[in-house]
Amino acid sequence: DAGVIQSPRHEVTEMGQEVTLRCKPISGHNSLFWYRQTMMRGLELLIYFNNNVPIDDSGMPEDRFSAKMPNASFSTLKIQPSEPRDSAVYFCASSFFRGATWGNEQFFGPGTRLTVL
Amino acid sequence: DAKTTHPPSMDCAEGRAANLPCNHSTISGNEYVYWYRQIHSQGPQYIIHGLKNNETNEMASLIITEDRKSSTLILPHATLRDTAVYYCIVYNNAGNMLTFGGGTRLMVKP
Numbered sequence: 001d002a003g004v005i006q007s008p009r010h011e012v013t014e015m016g017q018e019v020t021l022r023c024k025p026i027s028g029h030n031s032l033f034w035y036r037q038t039m040m041r042g043l044e045l046l047i048y049f050n051n052n053v054p055i056d057d058s059g060m061p062e063d064r065f066s067a068k069m070p071n072a073s074f075s076t077l078k079i080q081p082s083e084p085r086d087s088a089v090y091f092c093a094s095s096f097f098r099g100a101t102w103g104n105e106q107f108f109g110p111g112t113r114l115t116v117l
Numbered sequence: 118d119a120k121t122t123h124p125p126s127m128d129c130a131e132g133r134a135a136n137l138p139c140n141h142s143t144i145s146g147n148e149y150v151y152w153y154r155q156i157h158s159q160g161p162q163y164i165i166h167g168l169k170n171n172e173t174n175e176m177a178s179l180i181i182t183e184d185r186k187s188s189t190l191i192l193p194h195a196t197l198r199d200t201a202v203y204y205c206i207v208y209n210n211a212g213n214m215l216t217f218g219g220g221t222r223l224m225v226k227p
Contacts, residue, residue, distance in 0.1 A: 042218070045214060093161075105151075110159065
């Protein structure tokens with residue numbers, strides 16, 4: 001298995017531009033998570049999906065951020081318009097969620113390093 | 118979710134056991150203890166988890182005290198590649214959400 005795949009690995013853009021980050025979860029997994037990591041705030045959960053449905057988006061910082069999961073094998077995180085304070089590493093993770101049973105480990109992708117100038 | 122406290126950093130000699138402590142005094146009966154680590158410039162990696170019994174896998178051992186208020190992650194023979202930030206997380210499996218704290222930065226030295 002290739003693991004969780006994220007693209008692009010690096011993105012440099014200018015303030016005001018639209019940014020789209022992409023994620024392909026591990027085949028067979030039914031939960032997908034988007035995290036953001038910065039030096040100041042550490043690793044923060046932005047949103048997660050279960051069976052392609054957004055379950056909790058309380059971590060999404062503001063309306064400029066949106067996430068979609070049109071099918072079980074693809075998700076996007078979009079920032080429009082982007083701002084310099086959005087600069088961070090964005091991780092996607094997936095898991096097979098069985099409910100309150102043993103083994104809900106999440107598998108993380110390599111991340112997308114976003115720089116907004 | 119119960120909060121955790123842990124040392125911000127630790128050193129360990131290569132080849133020796135690395136013992137990483139974590140306090141979770143407010144843990145409730147249905148909350149699990151999970152450990153992840155993050156090697157520089159990579160995504161976090163799952164290590165091990167447990168509820169109340171000690172657990173061991175190919176990566177590490179997890180020792181949970183009888184009152185479940187603290188735990189220790191043990192890397193039996195630390196290597197340079199084990200240098201990473203280690204996160205102790207307590208949460209309810211049913212919630213399916215992880216809250217990462219500051220972690221313990223482990224430095225394995227030759």
